[in-house]
Amino acid sequence: MSDKNTLSDFEEFFDTTPMSIMIVQDIQEIVYCNTPFFTSSGYSIDELADLKLVNLIHDDDKSAVLERIKALEKGEKPDPVMQVRFVRKDGTVALTRIFTYDIVFNGKPSRILAGVNISAEPLIEQSPELVDSLLQTLTTYSELGFWVDDINDHTVFINDRLCDYLGYSFEEIRDKPITDFFHPDSQELYYQVLKDRIEKNQPASSYELVLINKEGRPNTFRVTGSLLFDTFGSPIGSVGFFTNIEATKKLSLTVSVLNKYALFSKFKDLSSFWENVLNDLSDIYYADGGIIFLDGEVLAKQGEFSKKFNPQDILEDLAKKGENIIHCKGNCNHISTEVNSATISVLHINQLPAGFILLISKIENQFYPEDLDLILAFSSQISLNYEHHFSFLQSEEEREFVSVLLDILSHDFLNANTSVHGYLELLNQFVETENTEKLKSYIERSLSVVERSERILQTVQQLTKIQKERKVRKTVIVKPVLENAIKVQKSMFYDKEVNFKVACSKNLSIIAGDLLQNVFENIINNGIKYTSSKEATLEIVCEEVAVGEEKNTEIRFIDQGMGIPDEDKPLFFKRLSRGDHRFQTGSGLGLYMARILVNSYDGSIRFENRIQDDHTKGTVVVLTLPRG
Amino acid sequence: MATIFIIDDEETIQFLYKEGLSLEGHKIIGTAHNGSKAIEDINKLKKYPDIIILDHRMPIKNGLDTLKEMKEYKIMSKSKIxxxxxxxxxxxxxxxxxxxxxxxxxxxxxxxxxxxxxxxx
Known part of the structure; x- marks a missing residue:
């Protein structure tokens, strides 16, 4: 405000505003009040002339105002907004929010105070019809629900829109605690919000609440709520504006769950993958449980319900009808007697129905039509993600396979060719010298290289066979396979005396494939080959082990050979990193192939020292495979 | 005539070098199956070889890694690789x-x- 203006320039405006306006000088000398102030306070101009600002303040707020006055006297700048109780001439109190501004009035520094009565009493004290009419006007065009409750949580008012959402009439809700209509999780949240309002002085806040409608179906609302105060500034209730966000929340959560499970490779343990998917879906759609059935197996089950159906029959029925989702409500006895609504959405693999997601609820109308669309979209997308994951794994395996083959061709065969080519050149040089010893040596070495090439070719054939057959898995009794592998390997080392000590129970079974014998042979072959003495002892011990819920079988191949330094142990299972002393006569692929096969059976392979901390006393190859 | 040190993990190839290169009168003064052993052995020699034949693909330390280490020992200023x-x-x-x-x-x-x-x- 400029000092060139006079009060008369503003007086008309001040008198038409609903705010009470007062100008004070010398900290608390009242020099001007507008008409709304006189009307509201009940004082006359003459009466006010004898009063100072602090005389109008409620006793309980006086100390705060005096503090503020002290600060102003020291030249400090306190918060321009304050909340105080003004006492009217008749002794009644008005809780007022005051906005203060520095001005120059009549050539003197002054402060203008603009006050708004923020007591909720005027609203609460009105007839419900008037309040209803006011609030309906406020909320009709915004689709907002509106709920007022008193300090004891009893409903004072609820508008028609919120009544419609909930399926109750106002009379059914009136005087009942608002929390009676909350989901248990929301009750806890709501009490926390109320506590924070008082303790942390946060009169207004925004939060999400889940209300349960008359049918028992949950609905999520975004609520902006505020405390209501009486004229003394004490809370007398609260008010909340409710926006139904159920549909958008489900959409957003469904998309976020899809994102969460988009990269299957992030889930090291695929066994719990579908359990997690089902848990998340049940949470989003407030289902009491369900199952996920895929590739002939129930991969996840949640909730207690007596199953009255065969999943395979349901899948066949869906496929026959060409339906992607079915929904039942009320009469879901064919699923379970405890179920009153259910959705079954199909999971497609390679564009064929391969399974389904079943969600169930005890509530008859649990699933909205838009829920069904979302659940169907979720099923389609998660099927695609699942399918892509396995396509990716397969292409990775094939890429590795091709890379190994190319490596064998480009390295092992080129090496062999270089050697044979060289020895033939030497033979050509010496053929007329009659140095038979040299000629014989070149021929023998050439033959040795050619034989090695043949072994490499056999390995390539084995690799191709692995690539084709390794996915075939079944329950295999270990002992006969082990005995066959021992028999074959014994015949290969006719110049060595090999003693086998086998401790493996007759009926021990594992989950593996037809190439298990190949794995055993590769391990046994290494164990014997790298025992330098003419007599080799190989001990084979089978035992069942369990880590948590995982039940496995460990087969330990214990040799007394030259051993492997610890730093080199991991290199043996890689194609491109060979340990130096074990590669000279072989293709270098034996343990690499064993690793590829064991991994494809969901097992693992590793080395240990036979004598701890002394690698030179022999090696233990530990093979771990799922128990049959 | 050159003095030669051979670094190759395959015995058959090492023998081929010995036999073939001797036809030109070259002398093999040492062999090693991997880079680490080779550097250790070369540094013990009284005189550095004229030529070092270095295979790339070897266990433990490949040819490129062996070259890097040879550079640190300044072997390349004394021998041709x-x-x-x-x-x-x-x-x-x-x-x-x-x-x-x-x-x-x-x-x-x-x-x-x-x-x-x-x-x-």
Whole structure:
């Protein structure tokens, strides 16, 4: 405000505003009040002339105002907004929010105070019809629900829109605690919000609440709520504006769950993958449980319900009808007697129905039509993600396979060719010298290289066979396979005396494939080959082990050979990193192939020292495979 | 005549070098199955070899890694390196590390002997 203006320039405006306006000088000398102030306070101009600002303040707020006055006297700048109780001439109190501004009035520094009565009493004290009419006007065009409750949580008012959402009439809700209509999780949240309002002085806040409608179906609302105060500034209730966000929340959560499970490779343990998917879906759609059935197996089950159906029959029925989702409500006895609504959405693999997601609820109308669309979209997308994951794994395996083959061709065969080519050149040089010893040596070495090439070719054939057959898995009794592998390997080392000590129970079974014998042979072959003495002892011990819920079988191949330094142990299972002393006569692929096969059976392979901390006393190859 | 040190993990190839290169009068003064052992042995020699034949693909330490270590020991300022591999993609890196010649497999042992004579002269 400029000092060139006079009060008369503003007086008309001040008198038409609903705010009470007062100008004070010398900290608390009242020099001007507008008409709304006189009307509201009940004082006359003459009466006010004898009063100072602090005389109008409620006793309980006086100390705060005096503090503020002290600060102003020291030249400090306190918060321009304050909340105080003004006492009217008749002794009644008005809780007022005051906005203060520095001005120059009549050539003197002054402060203008603009006050708004923020007591909720005027609203609460009105007839419900008037309040209803006011609030309906406020909320009709915004689709907002509106709920007022008193300090004891009893409903004072609820508008028609919120009544419609909930399926109750106002009379059914009136005087009942608002929390009676909350989901248990929301009750806890709501009490926390109320506590924070008082303790942390946060009169207004925004939060999400889940209300349960008359049918028992949950609905999520975004609520902006505020405390209501009486004229003394004490809370007398609260008010909340409710926006139904159920549909958008489900959409957003469904998309976020899809994102969460988009990269299957992030889930090291695929066994719990579908359990997690089902848990998340049940949470989003407030289902009491369900199952996920895929590739002939129930991969996840949640909730207690007596199953009255065969999943395979349901899948066949869906496929026959060409339906992607079915929904039942009320009469879901064919699923379970405890179920009153259910959705079954199909999971497609390679564009064929391969399974389904079943969600169930005890509530008859649990699933909205838009829920069904979302659940169907979720099923389609998660099927695609699942399918892509396995396509990716397969292409990775094939890429590795091709890379190994190319490596064998480009390295092992080129090496062999270089050697044979060289020895033939030497033979050509010496053929007329009659140095038979040299000629014989070149021929023998050439033959040795050619034989090695043949072994490499056999390995390539084995690799191709692995690539084709390794996915075939079944329950295999270990002992006969082990005995066959021992028999074959014994015949290969006719110049060595090999003693086998086998401790493996007759009926021990594992989950593996037809190439298990190949794995055993590769391990046994290494164990014997790298025992330098003419007599080799190989001990084979089978035992069942369990880590948590995982039940496995460990087969330990214990040799007394030259051993492997610890730093080199991991290199043996890689194609491109060979340990130096074990590669000279072989293709270098034996343990690499064993690793590829064991991994494809969901097992693992590793080395240990036979004598701890002394690698030179022999090696233990530990093979771990799922128990049959 | 050149003195030669052979670094190759395959005994059959080592023997081929010995036999083939001796036809040109070259003398094999040492062999090693991997880079680490080779550097240890070369540093013990009274006189550095004229030529070091270095295979790329070897266990424990490959040819490129061996070259890097040789550089640290300044072996390349005293001996010429023939880098041998079936993989043409490592040629550039090997050249940057200072190899004298890059030989790609398969090669003729007779021609290699003659090439070493030229390099040594």
């Amino acid at each position: 023939l880098f041998i591999t079936a993989d043409p993609t490592v040629r550039e890196e090997a050249s940057k590390l200072g190899v004298t010649s890059f030989i790609q497999k398969p090669f003729s042992i007779i021609k290699l002997g003659k090439m070493i004579t030229e390099i040594a002269n």
